Amino acid sequence: MAKPSTPLRPGLDEKTLAHSHAASMGAPAHALHSAHDENPNLQHHFFSMDQQLEASILGMWVFLVTEVMFFGGLFMAYIVYRTMYPTAWVESSHELNVILGGINTGVLIVSSFTMAMAVRSAQTGSRNGQIFNLIGTMILGSTFLVIKYFEYAAKFTHHLVPGPHFQAPAGMEAIGNQMQIFFALYFIMTGIHAAHMVIGIVLMAVILVMAWRGKFGPHYYTPVEVGGLYWHFVDIVWIFLFPLLYLLGFHGGPGA
Amino acid sequence: MATVPQQENHSYLGAPYGLAAWLLTKDHKRIAILYLISITIFFAVGGMFAAGIRLELTTPQGDLWSPDMYNKLFTLHGVVMIFFFLIPSIPAVLGNFMLPIMIGAKDLAFPRINLLSWYIYVVGAIITLAAVFAGGLDTGWTFYTPYSSISSETAVTTAALGVFVTGFSSILTGLNFIVTVHRMRAPGMTWFRLPLFVWAQYATSLVMILGTPVIAITVLLVAAERALHLGIFDPKLGGDPVLFQHLFWFYSHPAVYIMILPGMGVMSELVAAVSRKQVFGYGFVAFSSLAIAILGFLVWGHHLFVSSQSIYAGLVFSIITMLVAVPSAVKTFNWAATMYKGSVTWESPTYWVLGFMGLFTIGGLTGLFLATMGLDIHLTDTYFVVAHFHYIMVGGAIMAYMGGLHFYWPKMTGKMFSEAGAKASAILVFVGFNFTFFPQFLLGYLGMPRRYHAYPAEPIWQVLNVLSSAGASILALGYLLPAFYFTYSLFKGKAAPANPWGATGLEWQVPSPPPTFNFDEDPVVNEPAYHYKPRHEVHVNG
Numbered sequence: 001m002a003k004p005s006t007p008l009r010p011g012l013d014e015k016t017l018a019h020s021h022a023a024s025m026g027a028p029a030h031a032l033h034s035a036h037d038e039n040p041n042l043q044h045h046f047f048s049m050d051q052q053l054e055a056s057i058l059g060m061w062v063f064l065v066t067e068v069m070f071f072g073g074l075f076m077a078y079i080v081y082r083t084m085y086p087t088a089w090v091e092s093s094h095e096l097n098v099i100l101g102g103i104n105t106g107v108l109i110v111s112s113f114t115m116a117m118a119v120r121s122a123q124t125g126s127r128n129g130q131i132f133n134l135i136g137t138m139i140l141g142s143t144f145l146v147i148k149y150f151e152y153a154a155k156f157t158h159h160l161v162p163g164p165h166f167q168a169p170a171g172m173e174a175i176g177n178q179m180q181i182f183f184a185l186y187f188i189m190t191g192i193h194a195a196h197m198v199i200g201i202v203l204m205a206v207i208l209v210m211a212w213r214g215k216f217g218p219h220y221y222t223p224v225e226v227g228g229l230y231w232h233f234v235d236i237v238w239i240f241l242f243p244l245l246y247l248l249g250f251h252g253g254p255g256a
Numbered sequence: 257m258a259t260v261p262q263q264e265n266h267s268y269l270g271a272p273y274g275l276a277a278w279l280l281t282k283d284h285k286r287i288a289i290l291y292l293i294s295i296t297i298f299f300a301v302g303g304m305f306a307a308g309i310r311l312e313l314t315t316p317q318g319d320l321w322s323p324d325m326y327n328k329l330f331t332l333h334g335v336v337m338i339f340f341f342l343i344p345s346i347p348a349v350l351g352n353f354m355l356p357i358m359i360g361a362k363d364l365a366f367p368r369i370n371l372l373s374w375y376i377y378v379v380g381a382i383i384t385l386a387a388v389f390a391g392g393l394d395t396g397w398t399f400y401t402p403y404s405s406i407s408s409e410t411a412v413t414t415a416a417l418g419v420f421v422t423g424f425s426s427i428l429t430g431l432n433f434i435v436t437v438h439r440m441r442a443p444g445m446t447w448f449r450l451p452l453f454v455w456a457q458y459a460t461s462l463v464m465i466l467g468t469p470v471i472a473i474t475v476l477l478v479a480a481e482r483a484l485h486l487g488i489f490d491p492k493l494g495g496d497p498v499l500f501q502h503l504f505w506f507y508s509h510p511a512v513y514i515m516i517l518p519g520m521g522v523m524s525e526l527v528a529a530v531s532r533k534q535v536f537g538y539g540f541v542a543f544s545s546l547a548i549a550i551l552g553f554l555v556w557g558h559h560l561f562v563s564s565q566s567i568y569a570g571l572v573f574s575i576i577t578m579l580v581a582v583p584s585a586v587k588t589f590n591w592a593a594t595m596y597k598g599s600v601t602w603e604s605p606t607y608w609v610l611g612f613m614g615l616f617t618i619g620g621l622t623g624l625f626l627a628t629m630g631l632d633i634h635l636t637d638t639y640f641v642v643a644h645f646h647y648i649m650v651g652g653a654i655m656a657y658m659g660g661l662h663f664y665w666p667k668m669t670g671k672m673f674s675e676a677g678a679k680a681s682a683i684l685v686f687v688g689f690n691f692t693f694f695p696q697f698l699l700g701y702l703g704m705p706r707r708y709h710a711y712p713a714e715p716i717w718q719v720l721n722v723l724s725s726a727g728a729s730i731l732a733l734g735y736l737l738p739a740f741y742f743t744y745s746l747f748k749g750k751a752a753p754a755n756p757w758g759a760t761g762l763e764w765q766v767p768s769p770p771p772t773f774n775f776d777e778d779p780v781v782n783e784p785a786y787h788y789k790p791r792h793e794v795h796v797n798g
Contacts, residue, residue, distance in 0.1 A: 044773070045363035045440075055365045055439040062431045062465055070469035073503055077477070077488065080499055163484040177487055177494040184486035188477070 041220045053222050060226045064233045067196075071237055074189050078244065081181050088178035093248035095160060095169060096186070097151055101246040104147050108235045111140035119228045122211070122221035130211040130224070134204055137231065141201045148194055155183070162187065186245055193241060196234045203227050266771045267670065282367035283772060288353035289668070290374050291344060298340040298381065303732065305333035310692075310725040316718055318710035326709035327394035328410065334397030335415065339422050340381055342653055343511065346518035347429055347464075348377075350660045351457045353668055355433060357763040357770060358451050360442025360779040365435040373428035380422030387414035396707065398508070401489035401500040405481040413482050416475040423472045426514070430464030433457050442762070444781035451761055451785050452541050456521025459545035463510045463517070463552060471507035474500065498563055505556035513552040516616075516648055517545055519656030520587055523612055526659055527591045529759040530606040531598025534786040537590045544583035551580045561632045570629050577627035584620050588613065603757065604678035608659025611686040615651025619644060622697065637707075640700025643693045651689055658685070658738070665742065666752030670769040673749060677741035684734030691727025695720040760787050 039049050046052040082089045114136040121129030159167040162184040168176030207227050210216065216224055268285045278286055308329045312320045321329065356364055364370050387393055390411040395404040404412050437450070437458050477488055478500070487493025489500045528535045535541055557565055557573030565573075591613060600606060622644040626632050635641060662678050665671070699720050704711055711717050755764040762779055763770075 043367075045361065045365075045367065047778075051439060055435050058438055059366060059369075059431060059435045062434050066427050066431070066465045066469045069466055070473050073470045073473035073477075073506075076503065077499060080496065084496070085494065162486045181487050181494055184480070184484075184488055188480060 039219060041215075041222075049219060053225070056222045056226050057229070060229045064229065067233060067237075071189070071192070074185065074192070075240075075244075078185055078189070081178075081185070085175070085178040085181070088175040089182055090249035091169075091172055091175065092179045092182035092186075093246060095158070096246045097154065098246050100147050100151050101242055104144050105238065105242050107140050107144050107147070108238050111137050111144070112232055112235045114140065115228050115231045118211075119221070119224050122216040122224040123218060125217035127211065127214055127216075130216060131208065134208045134211060138201050138204045138208070141197055141204070145194060145197055145201075148190065152187075155187075189241055189245070193234065193237055196237070200227075200231050200234050203230065267767070267769045268772045269670070269769050270772075280371070282363070282371055284352050284356050284364050284367065284370055285668070285770065287370050287374055288349050291348040291352060291377070294374075294378065294381070295341050295344055295349065298336050299735075302333055302336035302341055303735065305329050305336065306728065307732065309333060310728040312709055313711075313721045314718075314725045316711050316713040321709060323709050324394060327396075327707070328392035330707055331393045331396050332388060335384065335393065335419070337649075338397055338511070338515075339419055340377075340384070342515045342649060343426055344377060344429070345515075345653070345657045346522060346660060347433070347457060347460055347514075348373075348425075350522065350657070350664060351433065351453075351460075351518060352429070354664060354763055355454060355457055356436060356440065357766060357774050358454055358761060359437065359440060359445050360762050360775065360781060361436060361440035362773045362775065364432045365440055366432050369428050370432055373425040373432070376428070377422055377425035380418050380420075380425060382418075383421060384415055384418030387411040387418060390414055398504060399475065399478055399500075400504075401478060401481070401497045402491065402495075405478050405489050405500075406485075413479045416479045420472050420475050420479075423468045426464050427468045430461035430468070433461040434465065437461075442779045442781055448539070448542070449781055449784050450542075452524035452535060452538070452545075453518075453521035455542040456517050456524070456545045459549040460514055460517045460521075462546075463514050463549050466553065467507040467510040467514070470503060471511075474503040474507070477503075498560070498565070501560055501563055502556065505559045506553070509556040509559065510549075510552040512645070512648065513548055515653045517548060519612070519653045519660075520545065522656040522660035522663075523587075523591060523609060525759075525761075526605045526609045526663055527594045528786045528788065529663070529757050530603060530609055531595045531600050532758070532788045533594055533598040534784075534788060535590065536593035536596075537586070538785070540586050541590050544586040547583040548580060551576060551583070555580060558627055558632070561629050562636050567629075574627055574629050578624060581620060581624055588617060588620070604675050604682065605659055605663045605757065607679050607682035607686075608655055608662060611682055612652060612655040612659060615647055615655060615686070615689065619647025619651055622647065634703075635700060637705055638700035639696040639704045639706055642706045643696035643700060646693045646696070651693070655685070655689075658682070661738075663757065664763075665745070666756045667763060667768045667770070669746060669749075670752050670767075671745040671749030672752050672756065673738075673745040674741040677737060681734050681737040681741075684730055684737065686734075688727050688730030688732070688734050692724050692731050693727070695723045695727075699724075761785065 042049055042052060046055065114133045118130055118133035118137060121127075121133055155161055158169075159165055160169075160183050162180045166176075166180050166183070168179055172179060204227065207223050210223060268283055278290065281287060281290075308321065309326070312318065312326055312329075318326065352364070352370065356362065387410075392410050393408075393412060393415045394410045395408050395412060399412070399416065404416075437454060441450075480486060481488050481490070481495075485493075487495045489495045489497050491497060524535055524541055555573055555577045557569055558577045561570050561574075591609075622640070626635060626641060626644060658681075662673070665673055699717065700706075702717070704717060711721070752768040754767050756768070757764070762775075762781070765779075766774060
């Protein structure tokens with residue numbers, strides 16, 4: 001190469017750069033800082049902590065959109081078969097334990113509260129608040145899984161687990177196959193939800209270690225905020241699963 | 257200003273060397289190269305399966321492979337080419353490399369997730385290859401139930417798991433692109449100054465994040481059904497196999513746009529560069545990408561015209577399918593209008609551009625034949641369909657990928673390749689492609705079903721099939737040629753200037769190859785995209 005590389009901004013000298021004209025162009029204002037933020041948590045490819053936080057939050061939202069579509073496929077299958085087999089759906093729903101499911105719903109709603117408090121504590125820089133609320137969230141999440149374990153165990157003893165050992169409850173043999181589809185969807189949907197809970201608890205453990213080391217404060221709380229978004233999403237999925245699976249036929253309808 | 261030796265020193269290809277430095281890199285450019293190597297391997301693998309298919313069909317009798325073996329060949333050809341070559345091709349290689357530079361960013365928003373997506377791709381690929389050796393796969397790339405969930409004795413579960421895992425690679429790439437375009441643009445890089453390649457990648461990413469999770473859950477259901485016999489897709493147990501088709505095509509039709517939209521983005525860059533002109537109707541081209549992405553989600557039912565779908569649903573799907581032709585035509589006409597009165601040069605990218613426009617137009621127009629319900633009943637599952645989607649996927653997407661690879665090769669490697677070789681390759685591909693796939697339109701019209709390993713010994717059928725197989729060998733030569741001159745260029749090629757094509761855009765203002773953090777100074781943009789000046793004013797660096 002004979003010549004030095006071209007200037008990056010033809011016709012734009014240092015003076016123009018100093019009088020930055022971003023406002024007239026609608027560019028992200030934070031990108032204009034020519035010198036980087038000093039915060040040690042700032043990754044090299046971001047200009048500022050604000051940009052980094054916004055990118056992380058948007059990233060989590062986009063990820064949650066993919067999660068909605070992932071569960072969406074299952075909800076689609078649920079809708080199709082519920083429309084085809086309304087009676088089997090209600091009868092199967094009656095085999096689920098509404099009390100345990102209801103308790104679990106309460107447990108998760110409270111865990112969302114502790115999660116929100118953990119984010120708040122991170123923003124205000126209260127280390128004790130973060131630790132208390134994160135541990136609380138993890139305990140509540142684990143409680144949910146333990147209760148779920150007992151529910152699953154009951155299904156095994158009642159031969160309601162789809163597959164070779166599936167047996168329709170007495171008197172329901174005629175719609176046994178259809179009930180098996182309900183329980184297949186029940187196990188897949190709640191199973192995938194439970195897997196998300198496990199991932200969430202592991203995430204909380206990682207964030208807890210960071211909180212323990214005093215990493216979070218008003219200037220840096222991205223992991224708590226982003227982890228919180230994930231946790232709330234997993235809760236909301238359950239808020240949909242609970243009525244759709246447990247509460248069928250409580251207000252009339254076929255088989256009520 | 258950096259001088260030449262300094263540029264060599266801080267190029268992304270420079271230190272740190274070594275396998276570990278590459279396999280643990282977080283640099284989007286190095287990850288793009290990792291992807292380039294892996295998808296090239298899979299392109300070759302998928303091509304070998306295709307060769308097996310075309311060899312068998314040179315004679316009417318099924319005499320080369322057993323029917324089972326033939327089923328596995330076309331299935332693996334489809335699975336490998338779609339999931340492991342076409343879907344990652346332009347986004348993960350050219351998009352990964354170029355998108356951050358084009359918008360003036362130092363990297364994608366999440367460099368670690370970017371590296372993770374490559375590892376997921378590799379793991380998914382290994383699982384799928386394991387399925388090849390553990391009995392193969394004979395369901396067709398579509399995994400249709402109940403054959404896949406009950407009858408097939410091949411490694412369906414393993415292959416489904418491979419596809420499931422690979423999907424997350426695609427999701428993470430899409431996620432990264434969306435956040436990067438929203439949050440990482442340089443000052444002055446407004447949405448309507450974005451290169452059209454970025455718009456196309458953005459639209460593609462939307463399809464990736466909205467569609468891919470659905471195929472993930474669908475193949476998971478197939479695997480669960482196979483393992484436990486739940487009855488979800490088994491009509492004997494009350495399940496509905498057509499539900500599978502709905503779920504499958506809800507992703508897999510938009511997936512077609514995952515493959516072609518980035519190609520359209522590449523074309524917009526190339527057309528402007530070889531015509532030295534602003535892209536005609538920038539806004540229309542930008543929004544047509546989004547329109548295709550959105551409409552793409554509303555047309556899946558045209559794969560189910562003969563699958564017991566209600567005729568009224570079919571009508572709606574048929575009409576919406578035809579609507580896709582509108583934004584596609586907007587693009588094609590605007591490219592043609594861009595070249596009109598442009599100062600078109602006959603450099604190698606021009607050859608790929610023209611090849612793309614011709615082949616994509618034929619592919620698009622024959623899509624309208626298939627969107628017409630009455631005609632589709634005759635043409636469903638014939639070679640007409642095979643020819644149509646190869647015109648889009650090979651004539652469109654791969655043509656654009658090859659064009660883009662030639663266009664950006666000097667930027668990616670810092671080396672110039674043989675212009676003569678590149679032109680020869682483009683011509684061979686164009687000629688070979690038409691010989692391979694045009695006869696298949698005729699075969700399909702005559703009624704030859706796809707996925708059959710034998711056909712009646714009538715002269716016209718064999719003549720067309722032999723034409724197709726002979727064309728495929730020319731096509732293969734066309735694809736092999738770049739392997740030689742690209743490799744040669746790495747060792748003996750002339751050093752590439754920063755802007756070998758005299759093109760506009762931030763990516764042509766950084767050195768070739770770019771420095772590790774892309775820009776020596778934070779860039780500021782103060783002009784629209786494709787701000788081409790008359791030829792005599794163009795300053796070609798070097």
